[in-house]
Amino acid sequence: MRSFAGRDILSLKDFERAEFAHIFEIADRLEPIARERRNTDLLAHKTLVTAFYQPSTRTRLAHEAAMHRLGGHVTGFSDAKMTRAGDFYQESIKDTVHMLEYYGDAIVMRHFQQGAPHEAAKWASVPVINAGDGWGEHPTQVLTDLYTVLSEMGTIDGLTFLCIGDMRMRTMHSIGYALSQFDAEAIFVGPEEMSLTDDFKAELDERNLQYEEAEHVADVIHRADVIYMEPVVQADYTAGRDERGEQVGMTPENYQVTRKLMADKAKSDSIILHSLPRMDELPPDVDGTRHARYWEEAYNGVVMRMALLALVLGAME
Amino acid sequence: MRSFAGRDILSLKDFERAEFAHIFEIADRLEPIARERRNTDLLAHKTLVTAFYQPSTRTRLAHEAAMHRLGGHVTGFSDAKMTRAGDFYQESIKDTVHMLEYYGDAIVMRHFQQGAPHEAAKWASVPVINAGDGWGEHPTQVLTDLYTVLSEMGTIDGLTFLCIGDMRMRTMHSIGYALSQFDAEAIFVGPEEMSLTDDFKAELDERNLQYEEAEHVADVIHRADVIYMEPVVQADYTAGRDERGEQVGMTPENYQVTRKLMADKAKSDSIILHSLPRMDELPPDVDGTRHARYWEEAYNGVVMRMALLALVLGAME
Amino acid sequence: MRSFAGRDILSLKDFERAEFAHIFEIADRLEPIARERRNTDLLAHKTLVTAFYQPSTRTRLAHEAAMHRLGGHVTGFSDAKMTRAGDFYQESIKDTVHMLEYYGDAIVMRHFQQGAPHEAAKWASVPVINAGDGWGEHPTQVLTDLYTVLSEMGTIDGLTFLCIGDMRMRTMHSIGYALSQFDAEAIFVGPEEMSLTDDFKAELDERNLQYEEAEHVADVIHRADVIYMEPVVQADYTAGRDERGEQVGMTPENYQVTRKLMADKAKSDSIILHSLPRMDELPPDVDGTRHARYWEEAYNGVVMRMALLALVLGAME
Numbered sequence A, B, C: 001m002r003s004f005a006g007r008d009i010l011s012l013k014d015f016e017r018a019e020f021a022h023i024f025e026i027a028d029r030l031e032p033i034a035r036e037r038r039n040t041d042l043l044a045h046k047t048l049v050t051a052f053y054q055p056s057t058r059t060r061l062a063h064e065a066a067m068h069r070l071g072g073h074v075t076g077f078s079d080a081k082m083t084r085a086g087d088f089y090q091e092s093i094k095d096t097v098h099m100l101e102y103y104g105d106a107i108v109m110r111h112f113q114q115g116a117p118h119e120a121a122k123w124a125s126v127p128v129i130n131a132g133d134g135w136g137e138h139p140t141q142v143l144t145d146l147y148t149v150l151s152e153m154g155t156i157d158g159l160t161f162l163c164i165g166d167m168r169m170r171t172m173h174s175i176g177y178a179l180s181q182f183d184a185e186a187i188f189v190g191p192e193e194m195s196l197t198d199d200f201k202a203e204l205d206e207r208n209l210q211y212e213e214a215e216h217v218a219d220v221i222h223r224a225d226v227i228y229m230e231p232v233v234q235a236d237y238t239a240g241r242d243e244r245g246e247q248v249g250m251t252p253e254n255y256q257v258t259r260k261l262m263a264d265k266a267k268s269d270s271i272i273l274h275s276l277p278r279m280d281e282l283p284p285d286v287d288g289t290r291h292a293r294y295w296e297e298a299y300n301g302v303v304m305r306m307a308l309l310a311l312v313l314g315a316m317e
Helices: A017-035 A057-069 A084-090 A093-100 A116-123 A139-153 A170-179 A198-206 A217-223 A259-265 A284-288 A294-312 B017-035 B057-069 B084-090 B093-100 B116-123 B139-153 B170-179 B198-206 B217-223 B259-265 B284-288 B294-312 C017-035 C057-069 C084-090 C093-100 C116-123 C139-153 C170-179 C198-206 C217-223 C259-265 C284-288 C294-312
Strands: A047-052 A073-077 A106-111 A128-133 A160-164 A185-189 A210-214 A226-229 A271-274 B047-052 B073-077 B106-111 B128-133 B160-164 B185-189 B210-214 B226-229 B271-274 C047-052 C073-077 C106-111 C128-133 C160-164 C185-189 C210-214 C226-229 C271-274
Touching (some): A017 A139, A047 A093, A057 A073, A057 A106, A057 A128, A057 A139, A057 B047, A057 B093, A073 C057, A093 A116, A093 C294, A116 A128, A128 A294, A139 A170, A139 A226, A139 A271, A139 A294, A160 A170, A170 A185, A170 A198, A185 A217, A210 A217, A217 A259, A259 A284, A271 A294, A294 B093, B017 B139, B017 B294, B047 B057, B057 B073, B057 B106, B057 B128, B057 B139, B057 B294, B057 C047, B057 C073, B057 C093, B093 B116, B116 B128, B128 B139, B128 B294, B139 B170, B139 B271, B139 B294, B160 B170, B160 B217, B170 B198, B210 B217, B217 B259, B294 C093, C017 C294, C047 C057, C047 C093, C057 C073, C057 C106, C057 C128, C057 C139, C057 C294, C093 C116, C106 C116, C116 C128, C128 C139, C128 C294, C139 C226, C139 C294, C160 C170, C170 C185, C170 C198, C185 C217, C210 C217, C217 C259, C259 C284
Parallel strands (some): A047 A073, A047 A106, A106 A128, A160 A185, A160 A226, A185 A210, A226 A271, B047 B106, B106 B128, B160 B226, B185 B210, B226 B271, C047 C073, C047 C106, C106 C128, C160 C185, C160 C226, C185 C210, C226 C271
């Protein structure tokens, strides 16, 4: 297996099964640090650079928190619009990276353009971590999610994943690639205008992932071990409020997972993941069911980034 | 006395006299670290999460600086508008907190909605510190202020506080509650439309605080030991500038404390506190009088947050 | 030589030759820490306060990265507009500084107003570093640049600097003052409306700097050892894009340094510096020539700030 020291984390497309297993094992070994809430000094001598061209508080803070748990330093920017005259929007990635690479020892980048972190990695002398690139991928989120599945279910092999959301989005790409390394099935449910692209389907076929598409969650939820959710509606909150300011339902029933649906049709031991924030596709009363595992997922968001940072910065082998 | 380890700091309403005394004592013990400008490692293993839904540079940086003085780590956000599509404005506090609690070991929250930190504390597995919640309270500021009074005057008991400002505001609430634990009197002076609400008056009566209201600072300043000020005008700077761009007086004389007023009427040993920023209610030439103690107050802002963080994070008992 | 401990870095106007030499020597001694990418703990007990009234990602992050490399803590703000109601825009520097000085042990300030850091230094009990003040100066950038020249050329004495850009700008002021302490010549090339002010020319004369002005880079580049560049066009990107969104040339040829010009006319051992970001005055294909040293300059941006912070905070003598 290739060493992770100095390596970029750009895509799950080229991750092999043993590499998933190795990352999960490192996460298991570092998890007690997070659980005991006691920062260590494993990376005290290292600095993480956050290069967020778009705000993403969860993803940014999960990386920052992970670095702090390992005793490291953090610098960077959380919104490129806030930089001088929006320079970074226009400046070539090469120019920007030849600055950022001196500010620290790894760069975590969220970018509105697909492929931007790959371009950055081409020029950087330090590891680049893709924290979401436009429609591209979101590898650290999906590693978090699969680690949560493994922790909660004891396995990924043999499971059926019901993936609900916008199939053109980066998270769906990453989970599609990742699941092909496991003996797992996927059922994708999303609005027609957000369905899997032909290109992506061809990739999934080539990778021999068993998958299908469905129109309504209720038709397939009985088969799911893992219910993997994302919003299918935009966060246009004003549109979804009535005259008293109360939020009203906007997500079509096809893409909602309710307490009643879980009780009526879901497998008894199925779990629900959602990277949050949520709209009304996942009503809050589901939180009180045994299926909800999104808080564990949020917690694992820090644990997984600890593992990735420790690996690419060479503190764990 | 209840231990402060793991405890939320939400309101001064439920603080007892011995708890004030204990916090002031811890502040006294930690103060040399700030004075000698030498960060220690008391909280090196801990991370503070700043959750500022509204910007507040002084309050945020005072907490951050305190954490750094204790060797700790800091992560978070300084303006929720800067987060993804304003998510945090709309997301339930519960959902947000089930993310933030994993990023660190205490959460300091400024929120535009009264009660938001209390709601956060309900869900968080880590201590929540209220850094100002709408019209609600501002406990850490008032603890800072009373600590300054104690340091400068040697006592809080026996003093008369002249409180000038917007009586509907959180700081006035917190100081009202706090003073009721001391043998202190309060005189409130503010514009009629900003006067004490009936509800708050009822609370003060029930707590047996001796207080009165007055219309003009000049009528009562001779009785004051502590002059406790806030702006009564909004920071609409354009409105207050003449055609040459010079700022012109906007605060009515009733709520101004000038050098002349201090010389003419104030007690010789009275002190002035102001949490800043100021408008024209406190002209800069007052800085050069012996009464001014707002720089000491600013300094104590860091010391008090060191004490609170050390206590709630269990590093001091 | 005056000690640097506790000293402000406001201007290069009053820097003496031996002081430049001393700073460069300290930079040489600290440089291995940056090269080996291993944060030390030289300033672990200190906190840097970043007070950026205007965003400037490069300058801010270079200081932050330097502080982290020395094991220190960082707090502050990166854009005053993001603070409460723009308070800091209107608040007196004195009031702001009497808050910031308690948050850490040195303040690095970028301000839109010339002289603001000087005003801050008047009130602060901690060292103030000028990170660019309006049209004023940019001492840390120019120290970075001259350190790069020394590292790359082995000397500053005896060299001819071709300075291309806006001659009214702070960087040109700082380099003008600095070069007068070396046996160096300067040739200034910029658009007429951006030419050297009479006041600044008088200062250069009084300081006995040998300098001249020229209209076209091509006329004088053969004499240059160091080509010191800044953009002469504003970053109004929309104006410079054609209907396909491609950026089109905007910088007049007079102020451009192209690969062809270098090959045709430049000295064989001349070097090009540019603090970036760049517009089209320096096309990317120049990066692949032996003259380009702006990545080294970016790297030295961290090294120089390490030296300055270590000096003013008294960790190196």
